[in-house]
Each structure stands twice: as structure tokens, then as C-alpha cells.
Amino acid sequence: MVKIEVLGSGCANCVRLEANARQALQMAGVDGNVTKITDYSQIMAHGVMATPGLVIDGKVVSVGRVPSAGDITEWLTQH
Amino acid sequence: MTTLTAHRVHPPFWLLAMSVIVAWLVAWLALAPAAAWLTHDVLAMDAAGGLGAAIEFFVFDLAKVLLLLVGVVTAVSFLRSFVSPERVRRALAGRNEVAGATAAAGFGVITPFCSCSAVPLFIGFVEAGVPLGVTFAFLVASPMVNEVALVLLWGLFGPVIALTYMAAGLVVAIGAGLVIGRLRLERYVEPYVYEIHSGPAIEVRVSLEQRVRDAWTSTRQLVSRIAPWVVIGIAIGALIHGYAPMDLVAQIGGAANPLAVPLVVLLGVPLYSNAAGTIPIVEALLGKGLPLGTVLAFMMAVTALSLPELLILRRVMRRELLATFVVVVAGGILAVGYLFNALAA
Numbered sequence: 001m002v003k004i005e006v007l008g009s010g011c012a013n014c015v016r017l018e019a020n021a022r023q024a025l026q027m028a029g030v031d032g033n034v035t036k037i038t039d040y041s042q043i044m045a046h047g048v049m050a051t052p053g054l055v056i057d058g059k060v061v062s063v064g065r066v067p068s069a070g071d072i073t074e075w076l077t078q079h
Numbered sequence: 080m081t082t083l084t085a086h087r088v089h090p091p092f093w094l095l096a097m098s099v100i101v102a103w104l105v106a107w108l109a110l111a112p113a114a115a116w117l118t119h120d121v122l123a124m125d126a127a128g129g130l131g132a133a134i135e136f137f138v139f140d141l142a143k144v145l146l147l148l149v150g151v152v153t154a155v156s157f158l159r160s161f162v163s164p165e166r167v168r169r170a171l172a173g174r175n176e177v178a179g180a181t182a183a184a185g186f187g188v189i190t191p192f193c194s195c196s197a198v199p200l201f202i203g204f205v206e207a208g209v210p211l212g213v214t215f216a217f218l219v220a221s222p223m224v225n226e227v228a229l230v231l232l233w234g235l236f237g238p239v240i241a242l243t244y245m246a247a248g249l250v251v252a253i254g255a256g257l258v259i260g261r262l263r264l265e266r267y268v269e270p271y272v273y274e275i276h277s278g279p280a281i282e283v284r285v286s287l288e289q290r291v292r293d294a295w296t297s298t299r300q301l302v303s304r305i306a307p308w309v310v311i312g313i314a315i316g317a318l319i320h321g322y323a324p325m326d327l328v329a330q331i332g333g334a335a336n337p338l339a340v341p342l343v344v345l346l347g348v349p350l351y352s353n354a355a356g357t358i359p360i361v362e363a364l365l366g367k368g369l370p371l372g373t374v375l376a377f378m379m380a381v382t383a384l385s386l387p388e389l390l391i392l393r394r395v396m397r398r399e400l401l402a403t404f405v406v407v408v409a410g411g412i413l414a415v416g417y418l419f420n421a422l423a424a
Contacts (some may be wrong), residue, residue, distance in 0.1 A: 009198065040198055040275065040394075041274075043199055044199060044206075044276075045275075045276070045279075046278055047238040047278035049164040049165060050164045050199070051196050051199055061283060063163075063283050064164070065293050066296070068295075
């Protein structure tokens, strides 16, 4: 069970990242869930100053960009 | 579907990137002759007539602006993927106010102002001990002096006005930062901002190819979002070029009317999302006798003062600070408007 968190206030980029993350879970055939973190103190606690950020099982894998579903699939399988 | 993608042959990435650049350059060089040929030879329009002037303006400017936007926005998005907020923050912390505000305004030019990143950036700056005035210089410059506005100004008005806008914008941002810094308004920052403890800043390695792909994706999204506004704006601009009477524009918006500058500033605030569409209209009005100071003030109001940005900043600062920000920036914009109108007169 992989835990994916999308860090961001809910702008267009964050929405796209969330969609890509869900698609990546399907593509990788991995069991997991995607949560959105919109609380700024939690976002900052991850050391992320440029949103959107992507966290897989507690580890920040991407900051300030929208990785494609393909990129995220790779991180999920390397994981 | 999986077999299809598995068998598709991908050309080497750099070959692809190089051919796109060459295609762009060819299109750029062919632009002016193509527009004139289309208007005068194919459509048999007379350049001197109203309709001919309008059509050539529309065809040429539309193609030029879209090409410039795609080229410059891709290049800038790629370059700025190397400038992380963390680097900016480290560079700004511990500088004195004047040097800090100047550097912050400079960083604001190359850093995108995504409204969603404004709050984490603000918190991060405050936490690192970047003075409030320096932070504001950044917040003012970032949306006002950006590559989209500069490309449109350069493409439609030429380099002199684009660079004048950039210089005036930087001066307004630095000035606003210094004034806000002097006013000692730290107590009007929402208290929770000072209590947030962020983790060690994360920087993730991204490959060159990935940066190019990111730049291309964000350019595609940006250009498809603003293209309709550019088309509408250039169409209206073309009509003004072809038909609007000279006297009327000069009478209403001319330097003789002292209320014109504050009026265009008020008019600019709600136009935030349509900045791309307003520039071609203003370009046509400039040609019809609207003075340069009024034009610059209008453009600055469109980009620098926007309701969505204020609503987002409200989450980290109290009304008093927000109101000061608006008043100081609007004051700077008015000063630019009157100054350039006086210089031109």
C-alpha cells in the first residue's frame, strides 16, 4: 500500500498532478491512495516552497513541477 | 495500446529539439513577407485603405506574437527551472534593504508568479529572515515584469517601450519594497506565519531532457490559455488601427486630461486574466495618440494589481498590510504614468 501525497493549495497544477498520480497508480498496477495536502504548515513542514510537491511514502520526489504519469510510474516501481 | 507504444520509434531527443528551433527561426524570418503577400497579393487589399491596414495588422501581429510567445516562454521556462525558490531565499537573506530589494525585484523578473506558490514563498522568505520590504519588492516585480508581458510589448511596441516598461516596473517594485520596509508593518503579518517551522528545504535533481519537456508542456498550456485573448485583443486592435478616429482617443486619453492616468489604473485592476488581450488594444490606442505614460500605467495596473492575488495574499497578511501594499503600488504606477506623460509633452 503506497501512500502518495500531493502538496499544494488547489491550483490548476496541483489538480493535474493529482490526476497524474492516480493514473500512475493504475499504470504501475500498485495498490495505494492519493491524498491532497492543502494546509500550508504541513506543506512547509516537508520543506517544499514551490508547489505542487509530490510525496511518496513520506519522501519528497518532486518540487515545483508537474511530473507526468509516466515519471510517477517510474518512481513507484523503483520504490 | 501497449504494443503500439512499445514499437514506436523515438527520434533522439536533441535532434527533435534542434529541428524545432530551426523551424521556429525559418517561420520568424518568413513572417513579414508572408503577411504582406497574403494581404496585398492574395486578398488584393490596398495598404493605404482602412480594411487593408486592419487585415495586415491582424495577420502579421497575430502570427508574430504567437511565434514569439511560444519561443520565448519555452526558453524562459527552461532557464528558470534552474532557479529554485530556495536559491533565491538564500541569496536574499541577510542583505541590507536597498541591495536586497534590488536583488529581489531582479529575481521577481525571472521567477514565475504562480498564485498558488505565493503563500509558501512568502512564508519561506519571512522564516528565513528576508526583510518584509525585500519580500514585497519580489511580490510586486514577479507578476508585473514577466516574460509574457515583455514578449507582447516587444513584439507589438518594439524594444524601446518593452525595456522602458521593464525598467519602470523594476523601479516601482524596488520603491514599493523600500517604502513598505520603512513603515515597519511586521505586526500586520498573520501571526501563524511566524509559528510555522518548515523542514529542511528539499531540492530534487531533474534531468535536462525533463526540464525541456516541462518547459514545452507549460508553454503549450500557457499559450493555449491566453491565445483566445490575444486573438480577440489583436482583432479589436486591428479595428482601432483601421477605423478609430485620431482626435477622439487623444481627446479622452490625452495628457491634457489629468484624470486619464488614474482612470486607466482603475480600469486595469479587473483585467488581470486578460493581460495578453489588452496589450494589442493599447498598442493600437498608442498609435492613435494615447500618451506613453498612460499606456505604461495601464499595463502596470493590469499585471501588478489583481484581485485573485490580493485574496491569496490575504491568507498571510492582515487588511492593513494588504491595503498599504495596494496604495504604495498604485502610487508608484501613477507616478510612472504622470512622469512619462510629462517627459513626452
